[in-house]
């Protein structure tokens with residue numbers, strides 16, 4: 001395959017360990033030119049590790065990583081790559097325009113400074129020293145700098161974590177516009193909202209594995225689960241997992257009033273209707289939205305073609 005026709009990203013059966021920790025476990029990912037992909041997963045899922053392999057900062061222990069058909073350790077493979085890590089150190093005493101010019105000086109055909117500034121709402125800050133920028137302004141500048149070389153592939157690690165609503169929206173719009181210009185974009189986040197705002201395709205990563213890889217709409221369906229908690233009489237708990245709409249039994253514990261069961265339901269309404277229709281006596285019914293972490297946990301044991309059976313023993317991510 002020539003590098004002209006090669007996909008921007010090809011990851012095949014990649015495993016990467018850090019001592020006893022397996023950060024990535026047999027991960028494969030193919031991203032075509034022009035896609036905008038969200039890598040969604042809880043803390044420690046392996047998202048940053050995957051980006052570091054793509055950026056050539058680390059090497060896989062097993063498997064293959066290719067950037068436009070080349071090994072990302074080869075500097076020539078990275079000429080079309082723009083990245084923004086989770087934290088960017090900016091030279092505090094340089095002005096915004098000086099930093100943009102400094103980065104632009106490394107490229108033969110950089111994006112004009114005025115265009116970078118306009119895309120990221122930085123025009124009025126051109127003369128400001130970077131040390132005097134707010135967190136949101138710094139972040140916008142950092143992401144803007146990753147586009148100065150007009151990269152065909154952009155890797156962004158949690159681009160708007162810690163930003164206020166307005167700053168997030170400016171950044172998201174700038175990224176959508178750059179993608180609309182033809183770039184391939186991969187963005188990591190543990191916020192569903194960020195992935196919803198940016199991605200068309202979503203790859204859910206958990207415990208170093210790809211748990212789901214689908215359209216945004218399908219992944220939203222997968223993670224839209226509810227927690228249904230109720231107390232039933234001894235002996236009734238076993239039948240609850242078979243109720244319509246129930247995906248999983250998250251917890252069963254004995255209480256003074258009976259057996260407290262927490263169900264993970266893809267359709268809580270159907271589950272509760274069935275309880276009533278079947279005249280199952282219950283008390284203390286509670287229905288609430290599951291957190292994304294809980295949804296990830298249920299994905300590890302259900303609807304996850306890539307997840308092995310033993311992945312259901314994944315530890316609670318919130319711990």
Ligand SMILES: Nc1ncnc2c1ncn2[C@@H]1O[C@H](COP(=O)(O)OP(=O)(O)OP(=O)(O)O)[C@@H](O)[C@H]1O
Nearest residue numbers: 018021023041042043044045046047048049050190
């Ligand atoms: N340099 C390292 N040394 C040891 N362990 C590491 C190293 N880098 C990552 N890990 C471990 O590998 C696993 C995956 O980490 P990674 O940073 O890729 O996850 P992540 O999905 O990006 O998480 P976050 O959302 O918190 O950034 C974690 O268990 C982490 O502690």
